[in-house]
Amino acid sequence: MDAADTDARTGADARLADFERTIERDQRIEPRDWMPDRYRSTMVRQIAQHAHSEIIGMQPEGAWITRAPSLRRKAILLAKVQDEAGHGLYLYSAAETLGADRPELTARLISGRQKYSSIFNYPTPSFADVGVIGWLVDGAAICNQVPLCRSSYGPYARAMIRICKEESFHQRQGYELLMTLMRGTEAQRRMVQESVDRWWWPSLMMFGPPDAESTHTAQSMAWKIKRHTNDELRQRFVDMTVPQAAALGVTLPDPDLRWNAERGHHDFGEVDWSELKRVISGDGPCNAERIEVRRAAHEDGAWVREAAAAHAAKRARREGEAA
Numbered sequence: 201m202d203a204a205d206t207d208a209r210t211g212a213d214a215r216l217a218d219f220e221r222t223i224e225r226d227q228r229i230e231p232r233d234w235m236p237d238r239y240r241s242t243m244v245r246q247i248a249q250h251a252h253s254e255i256i257g258m259q260p261e262g263a264w265i266t267r268a269p270s271l272r273r274k275a276i277l278l279a280k281v282q283d284e285a286g287h288g289l290y291l292y293s294a295a296e297t298l299g300a301d302r303p304e305l306t307a308r309l310i311s312g313r314q315k316y317s318s319i320f321n322y323p324t325p326s327f328a329d330v331g332v333i334g335w336l337v338d339g340a341a342i343c344n345q346v347p348l349c350r351s352s353y354g355p356y357a358r359a360m361i362r363i364c365k366e367e368s369f370h371q372r373q374g375y376e377l378l379m380t381l382m383r384g385t386e387a388q389r390r391m392v393q394e395s396v397d398r399w400w401w402p403s404l405m406m407f408g409p410p411d412a413e414s415t416h417t418a419q420s421m422a423w424k425i426k427r428h429t430n431d432e433l434r435q436r437f438v439d440m441t442v443p444q445a446a447a448l449g450v451t452l453p454d455p456d457l458r459w460n461a462e463r464g465h466h467d468f469g470e471v472d473w474s475e476l477k478r479v480i481s482g483d484g485p486c487n488a489e490r491i492e493v494r495r496a497a498h499e500d501g502a503w504v505r506e507a508a509a510a511h512a513a514k515r516a517r518r519e520g521e522a523a
């Protein structure tokens with residue numbers, strides 16, 4: 201190896217050592233810092249799929265905005281769905297700090313080359329679903345996203361802090377909606393229980409496959425992208441939700457669910473991992489519809505992007521001429 205190679209090698213080793221020291225000290229990796237290519241690609245993968253999930257996640261509840269039972273419920277639901285759009289935009293911006301190209305990320309989503317959360321591929325046939333999504337899906341999101349506020353990549357962690365504040369409103373509005381329904385008629389109580397029965401297991405699947413089958417968890421934990429494993433967060437969600445279900449007066453559809461004093465956690469039944477695999481691979485109840493709506497919205501919005509780009513180019517030319 202000649203002197204130049206040795207210098208280059210020493211430089212690369214020093215950069216890697218610096219990166220690892222930053223991670224070890226629980227400090228943040230920032231956009232201008234050197235980072236291993238694999239760290240960059242893992243962050244783009246996770247952040248992009250998180251952003252896709254937020255945008256696709258607007259559809260299931262958005263379907264109820266025009267059918268909300270009161271102006272108050274409509275206003276709350278509108279605010280929540282708009283929040284999800286904002287979460288998507290923060291996260292696409294965080295992905296762009298890693299050199300990702302937003303139109304390219306959207307193209308990957310629409311063509312199925314990038315994922316979004318399985319949970320958004322289920323239908324919302326009753327208004328109780330709006331409450332159960334807020335309570336269970338946003339509740340699961342909070343369990344998953346609060347630790348991400350301490351993720352090693354700076355822009356992602358900072359986006360999470362703002363997102364988590366809004367998620368807690370999402371979860372509370374859902375739970376309050378369900379409390380109202382549970383104080384209503386027998387038919388309304390049955391509607392809530394039927395919705396809980398449909399959303400409970402898919403909510404547990406949001407945390408990903410079991411640790412033993414997780415492709416990325418070990419490396420993501422080593423790089424402090426993830427601060428807990430999939431199974432740890434799933435368990436935390438179950439433990440948090442059981443007393444909430446009791447206070448609501450609904451039962452969770454798992455005959456194996458019980459407190460295990462020895463473990464200090466709730467035991468729960470086996471998740472149907474084949475269902476998660478099916479839904480992730482595109483064979484969920486609403487996958488085709490969700491992507492078709494996203495594709496159509498992207499195409500319908502092309503004129504807005506073109507107009508904004510033309511306006512920006514014109515202003516840049518004017519500023520260039522004035523300089």
Ligand code: 3HC
Nearest residue numbers: 250253315316317318341405406407408409414415416417
């Ligand atoms: N749905 C779709 N894909 C999933 C999935 C799920 N529920 N769980 C895992 N996967 C995918 C992973 O993306 C990975 O595929 P890839 O290599 O093509 O990216 C594969 O299955 C293996 O899973 P791993 O556990 O190895 O992958 P991760 O380490 O990335 O863990 C994760 C998966 C826990 C979802 C992690 O990516 C994560 O924490 N992401 C950030 C949070 C997020 O994206 N949440 C999605 C919901 S957004 C939301 O809830 C919005 C709220 O407002 C409602």
